[in-house]
Amino acid sequence: MSLQFHPSTLFRSAAATSALVLAGLTAAPGAAQDEGFPILFTNVHVFDGVSEERIENANVLVTGNLIIEVSTEPLAVANAQIIDGGGRTLMPGLIDSHVHLYATGLVQSFAGLQAAKWDQIGATAAENARDYLYDGYTTVRDTGGMGSGLRELIDSGIVDGPRIYASGAAIGPTSGHGDWRNPEQRTYNMGSDDVANTLNLSYIADGPDEIRKASRLNFAHGASFLKLMAGGGVSSELDPLWSVAYSTDEIEAAVEAASFFDTYVTVHAYTDETVSMALDAGVKSLEHAQMISEETVKRIADEGIFWALNVAGMDPALLDHPNFSMPTVKPKLEEYLTGSENVVSYIKKYKPKIVHNVDTVLSTIGFGRAHRDFEKYYFAELLGNHAFLVAATSTGGELAQLTGRRNPYPNKLGVIETGAYADILIVDGNPLEDLSVLGANPKWFDAAPRERGFDTIRLIMKDGQIYKNTLEN
Numbered sequence: 417m418s419l420q421f422h423p424s425t426l427f428r429s430a431a432a433t434s435a436l437v438l439a440g441l442t443a444a445p446g447a448a449q450d451e452g453f454p455i456l457f458t459n460v461h462v463f464d465g466v467s468e469e470r471i472e473n474a475n476v477l478v479t480g481n482l483i484i485e486v487s488t489e490p491l492a493v494a495n496a497q498i499i500d501g502g503g504r505t506l507m508p509g510l511i512d513s514h515v516h517l518y519a520t521g522l523v524q525s526f527a528g529l530q531a532a533k534w535d536q537i538g539a540t541a542a543e544n545a546r547d548y549l550y551d552g553y554t555t556v557r558d559t560g561g562m563g564s565g566l567r568e569l570i571d572s573g574i575v576d577g578p579r580i581y582a583s584g585a586a587i588g589p590t591s592g593h594g595d596w597r598n599p600e601q602r603t604y605n606m607g608s609d610d611v612a613n614t615l616n617l618s619y620i621a622d623g624p625d626e627i628r629k630a631s632r633l634n635f636a637h638g639a640s641f642l643k644l645m646a647g648g649g650v651s652s653e654l655d656p657l658w659s660v661a662y663s664t665d666e667i668e669a670a671v672e673a674a675s676f677f678d679t680y681v682t683v684h685a686y687t688d689e690t691v692s693m694a695l696d697a698g699v700k701s702l703e704h705a706q707m708i709s710e711e712t713v714k715r716i717a718d719e720g721i722f723w724a725l726n727v728a729g730m731d732p733a734l735l736d737h738p739n740f741s742m743p744t745v746k747p748k749l750e751e752y753l754t755g756s757e758n759v760v761s762y763i764k765k766y767k768p769k770i771v772h773n774v775d776t777v778l779s780t781i782g783f784g785r786a787h788r789d790f791e792k793y794y795f796a797e798l799l800g801n802h803a804f805l806v807a808a809t810s811t812g813g814e815l816a817q818l819t820g821r822r823n824p825y826p827n828k829l830g831v832i833e834t835g836a837y838a839d840i841l842i843v844d845g846n847p848l849e850d851l852s853v854l855g856a857n858p859k860w861f862d863a864a865p866r867e868r869g870f871d872t873i874r875l876i877m878k879d880g881q882i883y884k885n886t887l888e889n
């Protein structure tokens with residue numbers, strides 16, 4: 417949708433109260449916004465995605481799909497639909513910077529993924545997209561899965577969902593964290609039967625040339641950036657957590673391929689060794705990376721590297737859970753928990769660019785909700801509510817901008833300011849003081865199942881369209 421802003425329809429009025437009355441309410445609440453038909457939010461306290469304090473008693477004007485003005489002065493707009501926020505908080509829609517829409521909800525294991533049918537995977541991905549949107553997420557970054565197909569359906573209004581930044585297939589080496597084949601597929605080199613590869617969920621590439629090919633295929637599928645499995649993983653069986661997966665020339669091949677498309681590479685990595693190799697090669701974003709030294713945290717902060725730190729994984733209570741008791745996984749988890757003990761203190765000291773990410777994968781949609789709710793709670797517990805909110809809004813939006821000319825959504829995301837996309841939540845209470853209004857929950861594996869969405873999120877707008885509105889006006 418293009419910007420439908422006509423300066424003549426917007427004016428500031430000294431006699432604003434009467435002008436607001438004159439502006440009138442001319443569309444049904446909850447209706448999608450017509451093009452050129454402004455929406456004026458009044459009586460809201462604005463968390464703008466950055467500041468530690470809300471802008472009290474503000475008004476926010478949306479025209480088309482953009483935020484046109486944020487002001488504590490009364491605004492009056494001809495023909496506007498007025499939505500009275502009732503003194504609630506207006507804030508940017510949430511951004512989860514590491515999701516797997518295609519590997520959540522249907523299958524709970526890599527073997528299950530290999531047995532899944534493509535239409536089941538696609539249908540479940542659409543259901544996941546709806547779940548994120550109605551939980552308040554207006555943007556997600558998919559770090560391993562297909563390409564732009566689902567995004568195109570969402571952007572054209574066929575499926576409800578958040579904006580999607582997709583990496584396409586996660587690129588990893590044989591026996592690495594992206595090698596999701598069953599043992600017999602690997603033994604007999606039945607590459608064409610690898611569902612993950614066939615559907616562009618993961619791509620096994622060894623050597624710079626194969627990585628170039630994988631990168632180009634991802635861009636052909638509509639990827640906005642590239643993801644490399646640069647080091648060992650917790651859930652994969654063949655790669656020790658401490659292992660290095662890609663050599664420098666392999667990472668550099670991906671960085672060059674990404675630069676040719678004006679975008680960046682992110683890496684799955686945990687340790688100092690893999691993170692340092694990746695940064696030396698020109699990587700601009702990190703997934704996980706919790707086992708690094710103080711020196712490397714400082715480097716990440718100094719160089720402005722984006723860091724998708726999933727905090728829930730650092731909860732020591734995981735050791736007691738049966739899901740992680742398998743002999744192949746438990747020692748890796750112990751190694752990871754020990755290795756990540758000090759990272760939060762380093763983050764508090766150097767303040768690198770952290771983005772909120774949940775990394776729900778190989779689980780049910782219901783468990784995905786519990787995982788998201790706990791991630792919000794635990795992040796805030798370790799780093800504070802404001803840090804969580806910034807990570808989940810403006811910093812996520814900054815990372816989105818790193819896709820350069822490859823960016824499917826070139827305006828600003830994750831902020832409430834003039835010119836940014838109108839991706840907006842109105843919530844009860846003040847999330848800077850109480851994150852439970854966004855669903856934060858201290859329970860995780862033991863959380864009671866819940867329905868989609870939260871009563872405390874009263875309004876969800878994405879791209880100027882209202883998807884939910886339970887305000888009484």
Ligand SMILES: [Zn+2]
Pocket residue numbers: 514515516559560775777
């Ligand atoms: Zn992941």
